[in-house]
Amino acid sequence: MTYTPTSLTVNLPNKEERHQLFGSVAPGPRTKPEEKDKMADLQNTKKDFLFDLDEVGISNVKHPITVKSHIEPLTQSTIGTFSFTSSIKKTNKGTNMSRFMEQLNAYYHNGSVTSLSTLKQFTKDLATRLNQEDAEVQISFPWFYERTGPKSNIAGMNHADVSITVSYDNKNGFDIYATLSASITTLCPCSKEISEYSAHNQRGLVSMEVSIADDFDEEKTDWKLMLLEAAESNASARLHPVLKRTDEKTITEQAYENPRFVEDIVRLVAADLFEMPFVTKFKVACRNEESIHMHDAIASVTIDKADYISQ
Template identity: 55%
Template structure:
């Protein structure tokens, strides 16, 4: 079978564009240079209300993470929010300055180290000529985890977050967070059953406000991870051979936990961290014998103790 090659007679690309709706630029009389253009956002008059936070969010951006656990330096993809305050007499902010500063810090090799992010928030407020500025970063953090018997190594991850809020003439407000998946085994099921007990995967969500006077602190990521995993029935592992599976199964059976138990035990660990001013803990179990989840939560502020 022979095929006949057909040569299409296509018009030039500009003509193709015109056929599909493109038009020539219109000559206008508005300025084309930045210096001559009207800056609407810099208008000064009574705009009714001040604004607490204005800026950009859902910015996807690479970030360098240092850690005490291997890998000790990694690049992750963060979701970033950059905002500032806005006075009542100002119409708006120059949002391009937000991403300009982000790019400047990227070129300088910035990391998630807390002192560095405090400096970022302070400089952002100064650049934007505002009293307040805030940066929030959410990112997956990866760490090596070895199997308990065979020591086969793989990567686990937890979802981490940092929020740094700067206000003129005040110390920065630093809030860190982590969501960790764990195993929990039901104490009631173990107690009433002749054999076995049902277990499930739980999620421990921790947020903690850090005392800025305590900076630099130890690697907070490993501290929050340990608070969640060491109080669970068992930690999760990326690789488990049969001897490892036997160990973690028996460990879970030896350490049954209700969600109530989990939040209290994690709260005790956080309370003992000197750099932590206040914290919240939530444990949510995806029940294996119910369609619903079980949940418990605690919020505690150590600063209120002085008033008791």
């Protein structure tokens, strides 16, 4: 049923008058130049501004991106949150902020896929565009992957949180860091050991920060999938978006058969990362939201594989 007012009880002034009522004023005289080449460019001022700066740029930039995976969905659209920075010398007052967004827009309209190789080229191009010796790009996004129930095979979408940081300077080349955080199920070994029956379990969050070798071939290996498998395969059980009764029985029994402390998780995941040739150093952390405590349980380990090379 449509409501139609029979009468209006408020006499409103027109829109221009309403704006004036709330403080709008007529434009004042224009005395400064409107042509770009005649405008003052304060950011390009050259003086001694006391200190070099480590980072100057923009952050919290949200933009649509395209991500490829080796599991379904093979190509997906998601939202990336970006940070773009470069260092500047003390002889420069500032940087040209618009160039960061101009380059992002150009890459997007050229159909670029968010990948390590694309981000490397983007970062190098950004340094050139800014007339700087270095640049850094950070991006974080939710990565979705299809997960089926272990018995029913009914599919749904899970996701992990992913970030990539690519740093470039024209002397030392590239540094590539990536993170992936995935949720898992853990069942308490102590509870299983001391209880007559049952054992308490909880949801855990495994976070991995890895340094990736510059010569890594992402066409052959999906690093996202490798890190996800390292987290999930060492858990008591995996999480699923859709579970039928047959699935729930299977997962409950699997968790009971594979009890894990947070300490166990980080050591087992670390062992998997240690065996990945494209990972040079890493940190693994696990946080369990305890189901029978008011606190969380945490553990972490940091390893540089160079420390384990035989002299």
